[in-house]
Amino acid sequence: xxxxxxxxxxxxxxxxxxxxxxxxxxxxxxxxxxxxxxxxxxxxxxxxxxxxxxxxxxxxxxxxxxxxxxxxxxxxxxxxxxxxxxxxxxxxxxxxxxxxxxxxxxxxxxxxxxxxxxxxxxxxxxxxxxxxxxxxxxxxxxxxxxxxxxxxxxxxxxxxxxxxxxxxxxxxxxxxxxxxxxxxxxxxxxxxxxxxxxxxxxxxxxxxxxxxxxxxxxxxxxxxxxxxxxxxxxxxxxxxxxxxxxxxxxxxxxxxxxxxxxxxxxxxxxxxxxxxxxxxxxxxxxxxxxxxxxxxxxxxxxxxxxxxxxxxxxxxxxxxxxxxxxxxxxxxxxxxxxxxxxxxxxxxxxxxxxxxxxxxxxxxxxxxxxxxxxxxxxxxxxxxxxxxxx
Amino acid sequence: xxxxxxxxxxxxxxxxxxxxxxxxxxxxxxxxxxxxxxxxxxxxxxxxxxxxxxxxxxxxxxxxxxxxxxxxxxxxxxxxxxxxxxxxxxxxxxxxxxxxxxxxxxxxxxxxxxxxxxxxxxxxxxxxxxxxxxxxxxxxxxxxxxxxxxxxxxxxxxxxxxxxxxxxxxxxxxxxxxxxxxxxxxxxxxxxxxxxxxxxxxxxxxxxxxxxxxxxxxxxxxxxxxxxxxxxxxxxxxxxxxxxxxxxxxxxxxxxxxxxxxxxxxxxxxxxxxxxxxxxxxxxxxxxxxxxxxxxxxxxxxxxxxxxxxxxxxxxxxxxxxxxxxxxxxxxxxxxxxxxxxxxxxxxxxxxxxxxxxxxxxxxxxxxxxxxxxxxxxxxxxxxxxxxxx
Numbered sequence: 034x035x036x037x038x039x040x041x042x043x044x045x046x047x048x049x050x051x052x053x054x055x056x057x058x059x060x061x062x063x064x065x066x067x068x069x070x071x072x073x074x075x076x077x078x079x080x081x082x083x084x085x086x087x088x089x090x091x092x093x094x095x096x097x098x099x100x101x102x103x104x105x106x107x108x109x110x111x112x113x114x115x116x117x118x119x120x121x122x123x124x125x126x127x128x129x130x131x132x133x134x135x136x137x138x139x140x141x142x143x144x145x146x147x148x149x150x151x152x153x154x155x156x157x158x159x160x161x162x163x164x165x166x167x168x169x170x171x172x173x174x175x176x177x178x179x180x181x182x183x184x185x186x187x188x189x190x191x192x193x194x195x196x197x198x199x200x201x202x203x204x205x206x207x208x209x210x211x212x213x214x215x216x217x218x219x220x221x222x223x224x225x226x227x228x229x230x231x232x233x234x235x236x237x238x239x240x241x242x243x244x245x246x247x248x249x250x251x252x253x254x255x256x257x258x259x260x261x262x263x264x265x266x267x268x269x270x271x272x273x274x275x276x277x278x279x280x281x282x283x284x285x286x287x288x289x290x291x292x293x294x295x296x297x298x299x300x301x302x303x304x305x306x307x308x309x310x311x312x313x314x315x316x317x318x319x320x321x322x323x324x325x326x327x328x329x330x331x332x333x334x335x336x337x338x339x340x341x342x343x344x345x346x347x348x349x350x351x352x353x354x355x356x357x358x359x360x361x362x363x364x365x366x367x368x369x370x371x372x373x374x375x376x377x378x379x380x381x382x383x384x385x386x387x388x389x390x391x392x393x394x395x396x397x398x399x400x401x402x403x404x405x406x407x408x409x410x411x412x413x414x415x416x417x418x419x420x421x422x423x
Numbered sequence: 424x425x426x427x428x429x430x431x432x433x434x435x436x437x438x439x440x441x442x443x444x445x446x447x448x449x450x451x452x453x454x455x456x457x458x459x460x461x462x463x464x465x466x467x468x469x470x471x472x473x474x475x476x477x478x479x480x481x482x483x484x485x486x487x488x489x490x491x492x493x494x495x496x497x498x499x500x501x502x503x504x505x506x507x508x509x510x511x512x513x514x515x516x517x518x519x520x521x522x523x524x525x526x527x528x529x530x531x532x533x534x535x536x537x538x539x540x541x542x543x544x545x546x547x548x549x550x551x552x553x554x555x556x557x558x559x560x561x562x563x564x565x566x567x568x569x570x571x572x573x574x575x576x577x578x579x580x581x582x583x584x585x586x587x588x589x590x591x592x593x594x595x596x597x598x599x600x601x602x603x604x605x606x607x608x609x610x611x612x613x614x615x616x617x618x619x620x621x622x623x624x625x626x627x628x629x630x631x632x633x634x635x636x637x638x639x640x641x642x643x644x645x646x647x648x649x650x651x652x653x654x655x656x657x658x659x660x661x662x663x664x665x666x667x668x669x670x671x672x673x674x675x676x677x678x679x680x681x682x683x684x685x686x687x688x689x690x691x692x693x694x695x696x697x698x699x700x701x702x703x704x705x706x707x708x709x710x711x712x713x714x715x716x717x718x719x720x721x722x723x724x725x726x727x728x729x730x731x732x733x734x735x736x737x738x739x740x741x742x743x744x745x746x747x748x749x750x751x752x753x754x755x756x757x758x759x760x761x762x763x764x765x766x767x768x769x770x771x772x773x774x775x776x777x778x779x780x781x782x783x784x785x786x787x788x789x790x791x792x793x794x795x796x797x798x799x800x801x802x803x804x805x806x807x808x809x810x811x812x813x
Binding site: 040043044070071073097098099100101103104105106107183186187189190191193194195196197198199200201205279280285306308310311313314315317318319320321322 | 430488491493495580583584587588589590696700
């Protein structure tokens with residue numbers, strides 16, 4: 034039995050754990066191939082034998098960020114899909130597995146359908162991965178927990194730093210990833226312990242905020258606390274304006290830069306010293322903020338994909354279904370690739386937008402319980418109100 | 424005996440460890456005061472009693488980033504220095520201690536001289552702190568080790584991420600802090616294991632590189648490896664051009680933005696997909712990259728300052744003097760504040776510029792030995808050269 038596995042889309046800090054979870058659990062008599070550089074490698078037939086020494090080498094990447102097989106963003110046209118399936122037929126590959134997000138699952142679904150059209154019996158399995166958490170049909174996807182941990186810790190650290198320096202600068206605007214979904218930006222508030230703790234304002238793509246209202250909120254916060262830590266999703270835009278685009282790479286537009294616009298606005302309109310901090314690629318690749326729970330789940334989704342191959346499942350993505358018991362429990366269930374593909378980007382639900390405490394309760398187990406119970410951060414304001422000698 | 428201690432300049436991830444090291448070691452019969460918001464609090468007489476419950480509260484900040492007493496950048500004119508000394512006299516404070524960098528030590532030196540002029544017997548001690556490592560008279564300063572660790576890990580992570588995505592984007596330009604000194608930027612190369620590992624090019628303020636030469640180097644690197652991870656110090660400028668300034672905050676110019684200029688240059692002149700990543704404030708405040716060695720040394724410099732107060736030392740900064748034995752050893756010695764103040768910014772010495780291996784050997788013990796021995800990162804290029812089935 035010949036099986037090919039690839040990684041696609043933006044890497045995460047735990048995408049290699051999924052790959053190794055899969056490789057560790059596959060039948061020993063299977064012949065394994067790694068697809069290089071995502072779908073580009075599939076279309077161009079760039080496969081490598083994963084056996085012996087090479088398999089052991091790949092296993093060494095288990096705990097390292099980045100996609101060790103090479104990933105990428107590749108425009109998969111109908112012609113290219115046909116070409117890819119032809120290669121699979123020619124190479125006698127019966128099973129194809131991809132680790133990826135929305136675009137990856139939609140492409141897998143198309144490959145599945147194309148193979149059927151061409152009368153080729155292809156087994157297709159998807160393993161979920163995204164830092165944006167915008168993948169449908171699963172409670173969350175591996176990669177998100179570590180990215181959310183990075184964002185939450187960054188927001189706390191940057192807020193502490195700004196608080197020390199508020200006689201020099203007053204406003205910091207952190208920009209997160211997330212495309213059109215606010216999951217990552219909303220995660221920045223997880224470690225906030227009181228109103229005076231930052232982030233003081235979180236701007237999500239799901240929100241529509243007027244510029245004037247934004248400015249008056251910032252002004253009020255600075256009046257109250259002497260500073261404002263603001264978090265802004267890259268997909269956020271002020272009411273009536275379009276999203277800010279950082280660039281167009283190879284025909285794909287990349288969001289980014291709204292925090293810089295907001296920095297200018299705060300400087301010009303409020304006369305405050307402001308600084309945008311774009312969290313950037315660190316969110317998806319930092320080895321410093323890996324959530325062990327996230328890595329474990331990444332490994333388990335890979336392991337389960339391997340088990341499902343033995344069980345003959347096809348046309349499905351491994352999904353994480355949270356169980357409503359006391360504590361944190363989940364099961365891994367097959368989710369139709371077509372359903373995932375048709376679901377589009379999963380936004381932050383109304384319940385979490387209106388009840389942020391419920392969102393934090395949902396989020397807590399994913400980022401690992403080793404940072405939730407930090408010693409409480411005592412604020413300088415508390416100290417300031419104590420007796421002075423002057 | 425009345426003693427006042429303050430924190431000044433940009434915070435670090437370990438500046439509170441120095442404060443707690445000091446507080447833990449001071450004589451029990453001393454009356455302690457915390458100076459709020461750096462020199463601004465000294466001039467405005469904003470002191471707080473550090474005793475009982477308050478002392479315990481401050482101790483809770485030991486392992487947290489940011490300056491828990493409040494720090495700041497404050498222009499200390501001659502008039503304000505006189506005012507500060509008057510407050511010290513009025514409050515009967517015999518000893519003043521500040522944790523800070525170049526500006527802080529120069530200010531302490533002036534206060535010391537002013538007190539002498541005014542016939543007041545003031546004991547003055549400085550505790551070193553800077554992420555830029557540009558402080559004279561000491562092998563290195565607490566705060567630098569953790570910032571260097573952040574930079575080295577970030578460069579490795581970003582490089583892994585870019586390597587996964589090189590069919591989508593080819594160039595990343597990381598911008599570090601450091602003002603006119605290249606210590607932090609140079610630290611980015613510590614975890615590089617081979618030529619093909621990033622960072623492939625490190626641009627220091629101490630270097631003068633022509634734009635054309637820079638572009639041809641980037642082109643060559645991309646031709647060779649399919650990508651280029653570049654690190655640029657905020658203080659770097661192309662030959663014949665002036666440094667890029669991010670902003671002027673309260674009359675103080677802040678460097679920053681050269682990576683954005685370089686991004687535009689690479690896009691326009693080489694037609695490559697490029698992205699600047701400004702590492703930003705995380706370098707000085709990330710709780711994720713604290714070097715335990717750095718924190719230990721921060722604590723010890725604070726402890727030593729307290730010991731020196733008992734010993735009657737004055738007009739000195741605690742300096743770290745490395746001992747040339749096998750392994751890593753250092754002693755803490757007093758360094759004249761005047762000498763430190765007159766030394767200016769300490770740049771990367773010629774020896775480290777020309778022999779980067781010596782610099783890395785010098786740096787290694789400061790960032791902690793827990794990351795040096797990571798499993799070797801196996802490159803996709805190695806995999807790529809292995810047998811394929813096509």
